Ligand code: SF4
């Protein structure tokens with residue numbers, strides 16, 4: 348799949364933002380007043396910034412309001428509804444903390460649930476697609492959720508939680524990579540099943556429909572950079588998981604914390620890039636590509 | 638509404654005969670011709686006369702080489718457009734309700750005024766049947782020529798999809814695949830019509846007729862063939878010397 352920067356930025360930033368909102372919602376850290384204000388500003392900047400980035404890949408962002416209507420069937424619509432609900436609830440809860448010094452715990456819990464729900468709906472947009480076997484895995488939502496909650500713990504300064512959850516997310520990441528590598532093969536979809544010609548003999552794509560490229564080839568048949576996948580995986584793992592864990596275990600100050608967050612963000616970005624760049628859409632088979 | 642209808646009254650669709658398609662691309666051209674000036678936004682081209690031309694098409698013809706275990710390879714031309722699936726994943730993923738499947742005839746359409754151009758429906762289609770128009774930024778797909786098949790301003794013979802009307806080989810058939818007594822259903826029955834990627838669970842309405850087995854050329858082409866065997870032998874003596882000498886010059 349074509350790794351569109353807007354979508355990678357969106358899933359990376361808003362994943363982290365909603366992760367932080369989750370922790371704020373359940374009351375960790377127990378901040379009020381100005382400190383709470385700073386936390387909420389960071390969380391909203393990430394979550395809303397990510398959502399705005401995602402609208403850049405829309406052809407007609409001016410009609411985006413219509414995307415809230417089909418929540419009965421569409422995960423993308425559910426994501427929109429969930430995100431707005433989470434942002435509204437957490438804004439009320441945050442206002443209580445910042446301006447009144449009051450913690451409305453129930454509202455916080457609802458906001459936390461909606462925040463995690465938003466990340467889950469995002470992951471389901473990808474996980475639901477049978478056409479991309481590497482995404483169509485139970486591991487996909489687990490990876491998105493653990494990453495978001497672990498990253499949120501890191502942002503919230505919940506060191507012990509971060510130290511527990513980052514290794515869990517790392518484990519899901521590795522499991523996802525290993526399972527994903529064989530997903531297309533295990534899906535059973537081949538050029539033979541795509542054309543129905545497997546009974547006649549060995550099928551080979553002889554001529555594409557046009558000599559030029561088309562939307563499908565640009566959107567779904569991204570092969571550049573896959574050859575660096577192993578190096579990038581090591582990079583993503585070191586930066587996104589190993590480095591923050593190391594930084595959190597050494598004697599700890601504000602700078603280490605900031606560095607840990609930056610490393611984590613960079614690592615997750617690379618991992619998300621790979622999530623798209625490595626994903627094979629079955630339509631590639633029709634073009635003799637994958 | 639992007640929830641799929643439980644059932645549709647009819648299941649209009651195409652039956653494509655891979656045995657007779659000659660890969661002329663006439664259906665591609667007539668499809669583009671009709672659909673660029675009728676239903677919805679035009680099908681734009683980018684750099685049509687430049688070095689790297691591309692454009693939106695609702696029907697594309699691939700060609701595959703199929704190599705049987707023994708015998709000669711076959712070239713099979715393979716037109717592909719929307720299959721108007723019964724369990725259309727492209728419809729249910731659409732967040733805006735722009736994509737829908739009609740209850741009356743099962744045609745899958747996009748309401749372009751509602752489409753935000755998110756592209757998710759194209760991601761969900763296994764067949765590459767949806768293309769985002771680069772100029773209009775809305776999703777385009779085969780409409781089964783919904784503006785021809787019911788169009789009383791056209792002579793009756795033209796009330797079929799443009800590709801079907803155009804195909805010079807008679808490789809494309811249009812009809813109600815939900816009616817077991819229709820011509821297309823009988824054709825599918827008779828020729829063992831098949832689904833593409835059945836494992837995707839999309840239940841395509843369009844069917845493909847597999848190529849018929851080819852005649853086999855057994856051991857000998859012709860009884861006279863042995864008489865045509867080459868008679869040249871290795872030259873000896875003077876002729877061998879001459880042969881070598883001439884080769885050197
Ligand atoms: S062929 Fe693709 S676009 Fe057409 S109905 Fe099926 S899934 Fe949707």
Ligand code: SF4
Nearest residue numbers: 731752753755756758
């Ligand atoms: S591109 Fe348009 S039709 Fe397709 S899913 Fe998005 S809004 Fe719906």
Ligand code: SF4
Nearest residue numbers: 658659661662664804
């Ligand atoms: S017009 Fe008919 S013969 Fe020509 S490519 Fe299309 S289906 Fe095949």
